[in-house]
Amino acid sequence: MGVAVAGRSGLAAHPAAPGPRGVYRVSTRAHDWLIPDWPAPVRVKACITTRSGGVSQAPYDSLNLGAHVEDDPVAVSKNRQRLVSQLGCQPAWLSQVHGIGVVRAEPARVVEADASWTTTPTVACTVMTADCLPVLFCDRAGSRVAAAHAGWRGLAAGVLEVTLDALDCAPEQVLVWLGPAIGPHSFEVGAEVREVFVGAHANAVGAFVPSANAGRFLADIYQLARIRLAARGVTAVHGGGLDTYSDPRFFSYRRAPRTGRFASLIWLAD
Template sequence: MSAAWIAPDWPAPVGVRACVTTREGGVSAAPFDAFNLGEHVGDEAAAVAWNRRYLAQALGCRPAWLSQVHSTRVVEASPGQVAEADASWSAEPGVASVVLTADCLPVLFCDRAGSRVASAHAGWRGLAAGVLEATVAAMACDPGQLLAWLGPAIGPAAFEVGEEVRDAFVSQHAQASDAFSPSLNAGRHMADLYRLARIRLAACGVLAVSGGGFCTYSDPRFYSYRRHSSTGRFASLVWLER
């Protein structure tokens, strides 16, 4: 694994591997420089293909890419097809569940037995609609036996949203009001995606949650759509060792 990439700090069992890529290490030209893994952002197809091949070789896994649409659909990870979904799970060693982000929240999962893994793409729409709950359900095991890790996303000091976003969460969980603070702009709020994810995971029984200390907007290691609308995507992957 590249020294520039991030190994999640979570108490995953032996045999569970995970990685978050950064902008470093690839061949994409500006403004996608350099390790863009998104095919849908306007980057050269050959550059993305090279980056994806390098990723698989460097990690020794088979990434199962998704076509992400801010939905709650969860599929079994399959490297042979690109499913339209925003989360996937795998119980097959060597097959990596992977999501792409550039401010949205990537969430990685595994069970304490080290028998299955999952990843979810949680922008505010997917988070409010229940993508994390759907992922937990798809893993088909006791939620109390799951571990979750919150990967790099836009931080609470940078994520300004409207009243409709606050209402979408508070209408479902009253305690979600704690995840919003007043913005300097009237009628706007600063939202904490990490706090919102923890509230929703706890509500469905997942209490062992790690991570949540990043901000893609302020950290130049990561792509950020709010910082630069024309930008790439980095990957968060989790898989079982062969």
């Protein structure tokens, strides 16, 4: 394995030590991003941006890629252009609504959905988050990829399952990587959230621990995702363990409601 650097044709591997929690850091003068460390086919490329490398001003500093927040639209456009120039792919942006809509990735237009898939080289399935869970998918043959935005509502409603349906692969042929999300020591929820997940999968009870506040729980969104994927026969699940709330590299809505969005992208090399 190696650290990946951006280039016109995608990501190329160069010897380097992996960073913690299943990712490699990609640091240049322009940015400090992450590359998943997982056994995906060579043709499958992926990248997770951080706050660094953009032109947005506080509180959206600096690489805010979310066009729906109150940032300067010109700055967001410049940030997105920088992303394309660094990665050499075509991001297919979504208008995310915390639902379970899944569409074929189309760079030419912004579609309302929370997941996308593609078999087209250089088209990047792209989701934006700031505490919600980004989930990247590929098949072992390296012929199709997908990405899903999974907040707790979308996760409970089945966004991962509908993404698997759209990917149209046998469960044993699917690889999954869980990107940076709010961690289990930071994600406090009410009893009603716990009931939704436990009602669907009894073993989800282990993903909730009583918090210091009466009637509330700390939830492990990574474990909840793994449970739902396993219920569909998908067990080759990698990543997880980062905490957007406590890690200043990432935007976090719970830490600061006026904030930007970072992106998780996956695509097929040409």
